[in-house]
Amino acid sequence: MAGQAGKEKEAPDCRSEIELYVNRLDSVESVLPYEYTAFVFCSIESEKRPFENLGQVLFGERIEPSPYKFEFKKKEECRHVCTKAYNTNKSDDKAKLDFMKKGMLLNYQHHWIVDNMPVTWCYDVEDGQKFCNPGFPIGCYVTEAGRPKDACVVNSDFNDKDTFYIFNHVDITIFYHVVENEAAGARLVAAKIEPKSFKHTKVDSPDCTGAPMDLSNKFSGELKIPYTYSVEFIEDKNIRWASRWDYILESMPHTNIQWFSIMNSLVIVLFLSGMVAMIMLRTLHKDIARYNQMDSVEDAQEEFGWKLVHGDVFRPPRKGMLLSVFLGSGAQIFIMTLVTLFFACLGFLSPANRGALMTCAVVLWVLLGTPAGYVGARFYKSFGGEKWKTNxxxxxxxxxxxxxxxxFVMNLILWGEGSSGAMPFGTLVAILALWFCISVPLTFIGAYFGFKKTGIEHPVRTNQIPRQIPEQSFYTKPLPGIIMGGILPFGCIFIQLFFILNSIWSHQMYYMFGFLFLVFIILVITCSEATILLCYFHLCAEDYHWQWRSFLTSGFTAVYFLVYAVHYFFSKLQITGLASTILYFGYTMIMALIFFLFTGTIGFFACFWFVTKIYSVVKVD
Known part of the structure; x- marks a missing residue:
């Protein structure tokens, strides 16, 4: 919020000085972010850095003060900020210059902040649309063949072969609107930037004219790069402070052209879910009615299908310890996701609240140790387990x-590459403290109540001798059923998955949390119904090993997610370098494991409810 011009005294919540903050630099061609000071730009060390929350640190954000400071409504023309000098004969200077060249070659982008708003670079794209990018490049490169790369296409003067062009000047336009009914003078509603390149014939008194600031790959000797800026203020009565992010979100690609496809996908998923539910209800209704009408011994001898395995259906599964542990962790992740998405839908975790989404998820996971311990202990006890300490x-x-x-391995790679994405040692210790001092004790408390309670009562008794499972057809064997089970749930999320991966790896803002919450509900329903349907088919084929199969059937959606992530890497991203590739797949494996536990737990609980329900309804005496 900026003060009104002409006032002698500023309002308590109002300032006439506008500070510009700088964030990390990143690229779509590299997973490695770097701090602003890593590239030796104009910086200021006397001021303290603003406080960063846990989510910002985990995402590698490094916000710092900058020497770019403006007075509200004071227009500046070609204001000199600083001059950086390099001498290629000195190894230290040459290394800094080579690092900047690498940044331009990989199209690293500045991210500046004014009044908690991203400073955007708006330019025309296809079909007459305007795209506002919350960042602008360091510079660009013209190849040896004379082909301009990335931002070099915007200026015809960038035409020297095998040459880098540095954006050392920025034209900043700050939009504001006057607040009429408040003591404060005005509110900032947008900040736009246009990067330019000038050689500045007079380094000490630049005039922002002339040829662009070029740097040939074959250059050697001394080089001086002056950095300048111009700023102007424009009043805009149409943009309100509450909607000042809208122009960025509306211009982003893939957000306003996919709605028909997304809605079409949702309709198909809802239709298929309805069909599954209808088939299950009609089939089960006939089976239960037929079985409950059997009174004579002769009729009982003619039983077939799922009723024949009633004495084995609640037999403890193999590896019951591991299954119960997965169920506990899956329940923890499910509740965490549900609550996080709910808060996001209410607007508490919007892009304007930096790092809030990750902070909320981590804090919720830590606090939800009790449900994890309770669910794991409860099911382990129902499986007849006695090693409660190990559980x-x-x-x-x-x-x-x-x-x-x-x-931790990914963090070591980031640390070795000197990236700002590397988590500081203090934060790493804080996360371990949250895990060991809060989450682990809460897990023990939950497990205590889980083991203290009586075991889960099953509606039928389990026979002492296991029933022999007949030869299964191809479609009722475990592997084909598990592979088929993940297709339908994945079908309802893959479009949203594209947006989420774009926000993570292509550095685009994700804000469609309301729609994501709807997809989350549909995913839960689809996982449940698809798993129940396959579970019913296997029980009808007299195969009573449903526990692990129900977990893996819906959990196999994570394998499709992993395959899609590999396809996304090779088809959509331009990531280069071994470190970036390892980081991409390392973080993808974490997401796949979390998704596996989440979807697998949904499928197991759905089948557990289904099996308990049908065997408690029919007569099994």
Whole structure:
């Protein structure tokens, strides 16, 4: 919020000075983000950095103050900020210059912030549309063949072969509207930038005219790069402060052209879900009615299908310890996702609230250790397990430990590359403290109540001798059923998955949380119904091993997610370099594991409810 011009005293919540903050630099061609100071731009070290929350640190955001400071409504023309000098004969200067060339070659982008708004670079794209990018490039490169890359296409003067062009000047336009009914003078509603390149014949008193600032690959000797800016203020009565992000979100690609496809996908998924539900209800209604009418011994001998396995359907599964641990972690992730999406739908976790989404998810996961311990212990006890200490320890450490180990290896790679994405040691210790001091004790508390309660009562008794399972057809064998089970749930999320991957790897803002919550509900319904349908078919084929199969059937959606992520990497991204490739697949494996536990738990609970329901309704005496 800026003060009104002409006032002698500023309002308590109002300032006439506008500060510009700089964030990390990133690229769509590299997973490695870097701090602003890594590229030796104009910086200021005397001021303290603003506070960053846990989510910002995990995402690698590094917000710092900058020497770009403006007075409200004060127009500046070609204001000199600083001059950076390099001498290629000095190894240190040459390394800095080579690092900047690498940044321009990989199209690294500045991210500047004014009044918690991204400073956007708006330019025309296809079909007469305007795209507002919340960042602008360091510079660009013209290849040896004379082909301009990336931002070099915007200026015909960028035509020297094998040459880098540095954007060392920016034209900043800040839009505001006057607040009439408040003591404050005006509110900032947009900040736009246009990067330019000038050689500046007079370094000490630049005039922002002349040829662009070029740097040949064959250059050697001394080089001075002056950095300048111009700023102007424009009043805009049409944009309100509450909707000042809209022009960025509306211009983003793939957000206003996919709605028909998304709605079409939702209609198909809802239709298929309805068909599954109708088939299940009609088929089960006939089966239950027929079985309940059997009174004579002769009729009982003619029983077939799922009723024949009533004495084995609740037999404890193999590897019951591991299944119960997966169920505990899956329940923890499910509740965390549900609550996080609910808060996001209410607007608490919008892009304007930086890092809030990740912070909320991490804090919720830590606090939801109790449900994880309770669910894991409850089902382990129902499986007849007696090693309760091992169960609690595995629930608290197995899945979180795998995620942390993967994350730690990725962090080592980021640290080795000097990236700002590397988590500081203090933050790493804080996360371990949250895990060991809060999440683990809460898991033990949940497990205590889970083991203290009586076991889950099953509607039928389990026979002492297991029933022999007949030879199964191809479609009722475990592997084909598991592979088929993940197709329908994946079909309802793959379009949203494209948007989410874009927001993570292509650095685009994700804001469609209302629609994501709807897709989340449909995913839960689809996982449940598809798993129940396949479970019913297997029980009719007299195969009573449904516990692991129900978990893996819906959990196999994560395998399709992994395949799609590989396809997205090779078809949509331009990532180069071994470190970036390892980081992409390392983080993708973490997401796939979380998704596997989440969807698998949904399928198991749906089948558990279904099996308990049908065997409690029919007569089994």
């Amino acid at each position: 609690v320890l595995l629930t608290a450490f197995l899945c979180p430990g795998i995620v942390f180990a993967d994350f």
